[in-house]
Amino acid sequence: MAADATVRCMAAVTTNLVAEAVQRHATSPTVAAALGRTLTGTLLLGSSLKELDRLTVQIIGDGPIGGITAEANARGEVRGYARNPEAEVPLNETGKLDVRAVVGQGMFYVTRESGYDIGLYRDPYRGSVPIVSGEIAEDFAYYLTKSEQIPSAVTLGVLLRAQEAREVFVAAAGGLMIQIMPGASEKIVEAIETSVSRAPQTTRMIREGASPADLLRAALGDIEFEILEEREVSFACPCSHERAVSLISSIDRAELESMLREDKGAVMNCHFCNESYRLNEAELENILKQASSA
Ligand code: ZN
Secondary structure: OOOOOOEEEEEEEEEEHHHHHHHHHHOOHHHHHHHHHHHHHHHHOOOOOOOOEEEEEEEOOOOOOOEEEEEEEEOOOOEEEEEEOOOOOOOOOOOOOOOOHOOEEEEEEEEEOOOOOEEEEEOOOOOOOOOOOOOOOOHHHHHEEEEOOOOOOEEEEEEEEEEEOEEEEEEEEEEEEEEEEOOOOOOHHHHHHHHHHHHOOOOHHHOOOOOOHHHHHHEEEEEEEEEOOOOOOOOOOOOOOHHHHHHHOOOOHHHHHHHHHHOOOEEEEOOOOOOOOEEHHHHHHHHHHHHHHO
16 A cells, blocks of 8 residues: 555555466467466456455457456455467567467456355346457556446566477566555656656566565555555366266266266366266266265
8 A cells, every 4th residue: 555545555566376377278388477377467456355255357359269268256365267288379579578469359358256155145246348468467547447437557468488499498487566545646656657657667677576565665666655455366166076076967868878878987077177076887886876866
């Protein structure tokens, strides 16, 4: 918090969790950048979530990536995926990964849900704006400004190490979000605009060992801030073999029988973390038995 609580800011170093996402989904370099930025932005946007809240960001464009989904909770956990993880496009005119081209044009959606795990489910809040940039950070900023009426500056970055043997290696990832609350002075806003534009590149700072507080210090320049909360962040997915069994149990009986007959089992794949769960013949037979006795 800064400037008498008229400026709210958050920063995150997400190198490890982006590396895990990239490895789990075996993404191309440009998808690694797009997915990593989205995961980081979703965590930052979700930093004020309360226990049992959930935030989902979906970026659905007409580019080859086919869409990105990320979901964060109050515990600093995030999970996400790209529809076409192997999609790739040529570098842009400045020789950088062309995230804008892989995302394309379309819509940016945010869904906020609360109480989803305990049955106290309230109507979710949904907001959407058109994709204005496709570079992701600008899209988060545009969403906050337009849909939630919070003028914001957002920086998101993923730095990849030079590729070897087509393997994508995340050298640094992270970002920051600065939100201007009602009552902020024009002077503060101008000072932030200047200091943000002068701050060194986020991913370069992270590679050199910067902490989230260091990122904020660089972005806020002379403006003092107070750290209210610090939290670990991670890539986490609540899927499990048990959940796969309960999902399969809800499938139509005829379909279950054909899985048993033709495939001698079933394989469930979790979109969010790309984990596969194999159910064997005995497990399927058991599910069918329970269904017929119910
Ligand atoms: Zn999963």
